[in-house]
Amino acid sequence: MSEATPAPSSAQPKPWRQLDRWSYALALYGIGGVAIVLLALPTVIVLITSFTSAGTLRFPPPGFSTQWYRALVSASPEILAAAGVSLKVACAATLAATVLATAAALALTASKAGWARAADTALMSPLLLPALALGLGLLLTFNQMNLGLSMTTLIIGHTVICFPFILRTTLASLAQIDRALEECSLSLGASAWFTFAYVTFPLARGGIGAGAFIGFMASFDNVAISLFLADARSEVLPIRLWDLIENMLDVRAAAASGVLIATTVVLMIIMEKLTGLSRFIR
Template sequence: MVRAVPTPLRILAVVFVILTGLILLAPLVVVVGVSVSENQFIAFPPQGFSFKWYEKVLASPEYLSAAATSLQIALLVTLSATVIGGAAAIALHRRQLPFSDVLATFFLSPLVLPTIIYAIGMLMFWSAAFGPVSPITLWIGHTVIALPYVVRTTLAVLAESDPFLEEAARTMGAGRLQRLLFVVVPQCVPGLAAGAFFAFNISFDEAVLSLFLRKPGLTTLPVQIYGQLEFSPDPSVAAVSSIMIALTIVLIVIIDRMLGLSRFAST
């Protein structure tokens, strides 16, 4: 017989959940509040109400150029990480590659490697092997750190997939490519969508790699924000951050409409 949870423990759990939610949401509230302040400096609570900092950001060539660079790189990273990570997850799940366990650990290794160490190593390797860094360097670097998320989410979906569907397709005469495209890949869609979401956000928000692997004239949005905070901080950085928060929310809504958050979160 299962014992009822004691009332004090339930109250403690509720308080813990509420405090966790406040700690997670409070910084976002502060950022949004600062972004609509009339104050010339970063301060909370906001003084007055104005959208002038959003107008400044949307009219700033520096911010717009940095946002365009981040968006282009993030889209490329999302595409490459989803394709490579999805293919690797399928191969690892089927154990058709030699040393599958070692390869699985290898694909997940960027999760435990400090980003700054990888950034320094990537910069030294690329400079010695290929010369000056370029947008391609940034693309490859971001793809490497985004791959584990695609591999992990896709493997999680494949672990719960029905193995007999592919066998049934083979029995009905479907070739290997047909089974892959019409049976295996559709089962991977929730995991691929979740991985693509993480890959886009990780690339768009990545600052450490972008600092080390950028060249003059190639500035991503996080680097632009850091530069603004260092030399002339004002609420415009809060406005940019609020726009990035809104972009994340929009992506979540799109995924909810396409797949449903329950399937997305289950990965």
């Protein structure tokens, strides 16, 4: 009778396995902690600086005061005007990009042909190009078309920026929809518009809304495209804040940034509750 084969022993002693887990956790959380600090520290510094009692931007502040937030409301008509322009441009660009990106996503999802993959890559190309190169390319394109710089050209440029964000999240949302639901609607006699309005859109609106939010923020905060496509009457908020920092080290720029940070956080919380934003940006 042959001897029984002994069971294989553990590859590593238990203390070594624990050390391996601890070292992995230390490296993972250590690198993650460094990344979080590097990403969050500039924001924290800006927020602290916005409450300075000094007359110019300096860190650490010699004292704390809310005077610059009061000045932002009562003595900064040019900043408020620039914020209004940014809001109009971002809303118009987001609306246009949402319509175009949703239509493109529906077409790409419905087709299995090779052209769909190539079209997807081409439509995402604004994210692959450096922002300055994209802005210069749009400016040259408008010049070739004999279009002068105006609010319209600025909105078109920002639409190009918003489009890829909305397209990507909409495609991700459409990929989770059971095609049988649309086929059932069509087979029962519903039109394509009815099927989209009552079947596809309700199921995909989370991804569309998430992309629209990301596109809106990308447009509102954009500098490169606005530098090339804005005229003297359409100065946007990021360029105005840049001028304040570059020429005067004005603390109102930090105060405006603080308002934008707080607004962004509130909007992100609202969008997470309404659309589950984090599911579409992972």
